[in-house]
Amino acid sequence: MSTVSQPPSAPAGPAGEFLHDFLLAAARHTPDAPAVIESPRPGATTVTTYAELGALVDAYADGLGALDIETGSRVVLESDTTAPAVAALLACSRAGLTFVPVSPETPRQRLESILATARPALHLQAADGTRTGLPPTTGTARFGPDGLTVDRAPGPHRPRRRVPCVTDPAYIIFTSGTTGRPKGVVMSHRAVTAFYRGMLAHRIAAPEDRVASTSPLQFDFSLLNIGLALGSGAAVVPVPPQLVRWPRHLLRVLRETGATQVNGVPSIWRQPLRYEPERLAALDRLRSVLFCGEEFPLPELRRLQELLPAARIINCYGATESMAASFEDVPRPLPDDVERLSIGVAHPGAEMLLVDASGTVVDRPGVPGEIHLRSPALFSGYWDDPEATRAALVPDPLCPQSGQVVLRTGDLAVRGEDGAFFFRGRTDSQVQINGNRVELAEVERRLTEFPGAAAATALALPLPDGGLELAAFVVPGAGRTPPDAGALREFCAAALPPYMVPQQIQLLDALPVTANGKVDRAALADAAARAV
Numbered sequence: 001m002s003t004v005s006q007p008p009s010a011p012a013g014p015a016g017e018f019l020h021d022f023l024l025a026a027a028r029h030t031p032d033a034p035a036v037i038e039s040p041r042p043g044a045t046t047v048t049t050y051a052e053l054g055a056l057v058d059a060y061a062d063g064l065g066a067l068d069i070e071t072g073s074r075v076v077l078e079s080d081t082t083a084p085a086v087a088a089l090l091a092c093s094r095a096g097l098t099f100v101p102v103s104p105e106t107p108r109q110r111l112e113s114i115l116a117t118a119r120p121a122l123h124l125q126a127a128d129g130t131r132t133g134l135p136p137t138t139g140t141a142r143f144g145p146d147g148l149t150v151d152r153a154p155g156p157h158r159p160r161r162r163v164p165c166v167t168d169p170a171y172i173i174f175t176s177g178t179t180g181r182p183k184g185v186v187m188s189h190r191a192v193t194a195f196y197r198g199m200l201a202h203r204i205a206a207p208e209d210r211v212a213s214t215s216p217l218q219f220d221f222s223l224l225n226i227g228l229a230l231g232s233g234a235a236v237v238p239v240p241p242q243l244v245r246w247p248r249h250l251l252r253v254l255r256e257t258g259a260t261q262v263n264g265v266p267s268i269w270r271q272p273l274r275y276e277p278e279r280l281a282a283l284d285r286l287r288s289v290l291f292c293g294e295e296f297p298l299p300e301l302r303r304l305q306e307l308l309p310a311a312r313i314i315n316c317y318g319a320t321e322s323m324a325a326s327f328e329d330v331p332r333p334l335p336d337d338v339e340r341l342s343i344g345v346a347h348p349g350a351e352m353l354l355v356d357a358s359g360t361v362v363d364r365p366g367v368p369g370e371i372h373l374r375s376p377a378l379f380s381g382y383w384d385d386p387e388a389t390r391a392a393l394v395p396d397p398l399c400p401q402s403g404q405v406v407l408r409t410g411d412l413a414v415r416g417e418d419g420a421f422f423f424r425g426r427t428d429s430q431v432q433i434n435g436n437r438v439e440l441a442e443v444e445r446r447l448t449e450f451p452g453a454a455a456a457t458a459l460a461l462p463l464p465d466g467g468l469e470l471a472a473f474v475v476p477g478a479g480r481t482p483p484d485a486g487a488l489r490e491f492c493a494a495a496l497p498p499y500m501v502p503q504q505i506q507l508l509d510a511l512p513v514t515a516n517g518k519v520d521r522a523a524l525a526d527a528a529a530r531a532v
């Protein structure tokens with residue numbers, strides 16, 4: 001939203017602070033409206049109404065209730081985003097259980113690490129799920145069209161609590177923590193529904209919308225999309241990851257389901273923009289695109305605007321530790337001289353502020369600082385990791401006496417003249433090359449300004465002598481002669497100081513992405529190390 005048209009200050013949305021109450025409120029008013037629309041195969045579009053979703057929630061909640069699992073226990077929910085999976089997470093919420101979403105594609109070792117950390121009472125997968133060999137300490141069950149099927153009941157336990165509270169964890173998202181042990185982001189019912197209220201105040205979706213969700217269930221972007229759709233009385237259109245990766249499949253699903261909004265990380269657009277521009281431009285029901293997770297390379301964003309001239313494009317910024325923080329319309333057309341996109345201001349009910357390296361709050365325009373988020377939607381902490389929690393939830397810099405904590409995001413930004421924030425990368429994306437500070441995004445931006453370059457990633461690679469060397473990977477744009485590495489180096493040298501010119505530049509057909517769809521920098525670093 002542009003800061004000019006600031007939405008109403010009061011967050012909106014249905015009553016109820018428990019996740020299931022909030023998301024099923026629409027069911028009471030529009031039981032026959034579509035809640036989930038799926039199209040797994042050509043011509044096989046299925047609609048699940050709010051009433052049918054509610055009936056599935058009832059059946060699954062009854063099944064969970066019969067297992068008599070203690071309130072607050074964890075349930076690993078291994079599934080793609082489907083109507084039954086949405087019903088399963090809502091049933092966990094109603095049964096007072098904390099769901100832990102993981103993708104069916106999760107490698108066994110990572111699943112075992114999550115199981116060992118979260119120690120769930122139950123592993124729940126779809127009726128056709130293929131996961132086997134779960135540890136005997138974990139109960140196992142499947143959810144299908146008629147309810148739950150229990151393969152192995154959870155072990156006996158002495159119930160110590162029975163009353164669910166809105167401060168209880170609704171879910172735990174395990175992020176792809178860079179260190180070995182995955183970090184579990186714990187989100188309470190109160191935090192999630194407070195975020196949903198702030199988001200819905202922006203009126204991004206209306207009841208007639210069909211919100212396509214292209215992220216895996218384990219990525220909280222999918223939970224944002226489910227909340228946006230169901231909280232607006234609209235329908236969510238889940239696109240399975242195996243279809244997202246193929247442009248023709250992705251565009252077919254969007255066309256056949258009549259998607260009016262497509263939400264995803266920037267990388268989902270790379271191949272459609274390059275190989276299927278006509279099919280993309282033919283999606284005449286598409287009226288909005290929402291992206292998050294990382295910066296959208298500007299040449300690709302411009303191309304998307306050209307192909308979808310009627311679509312509103314929303315830059316959604318934030319971290320899993322608060323689900324998200326802000327929603328800002330991308331200017332149309334994108335001015336030629338723009339270097340960084342605005343992330344606007346925090347959603348209603350929350351506030352972002354900047355703190356400089358000395359810990360002083362920055363409030364002058366143009367002065368960079370680290371974004372700190374004050375919000376009712378903050379996470380409760382990292383699962384079983386009080387030290388990491390203390391580093392992320394810090395005393396409110398403006399009033400430490402109050403006991404209120406704010407989220408230290410690790411992101412840099414500057415405030416514009418109109419009060420909107422402009423993202424300036426992560427604090428750890430500032431690297432030192434031969435003693436000089438380099439903002440990797442600045443190198444990436446220069447590379448994408450080269451005619452024919454669509455996207456670029458720059459990395460600082462460790463050298464045997466302990467120093468760092470700049471490497472870059474460039475993806476060519478549609479229908480252009482692919483840029484030449486030598487010409488790209490000269491192009492960088494013409495505008496950047498020598499220490500910011502990548503020593504090695506590789507042209508790639510595509511950038512590798514993580515399970516959540518972000519550019520996989522670790523994979524690129526490995527590729528670069530092998531190339532040396």
Ligand SMILES: Nc1ncnc2c1ncn2[C@@H]1O[C@H](COS(=O)(=O)NC(=O)C[C@H](N)c2ccccc2)[C@@H](O)[C@H]1O
Pocket residue numbers: 175220221224291292293294295296315316317318319320321323324325409410411423425426
């Ligand atoms: N719009 C952005 N521009 C630029 N850098 C960004 C942006 N959105 C995140 N990021 C980056 O990604 C980090 C958060 O990473 S994360 O914890 O894995 N979470 C996410 O990426 C998704 C996030 N939970 C979310 C979900 C749904 C909607 C919005 C945001 C942020 O701290 C930023 O560095």
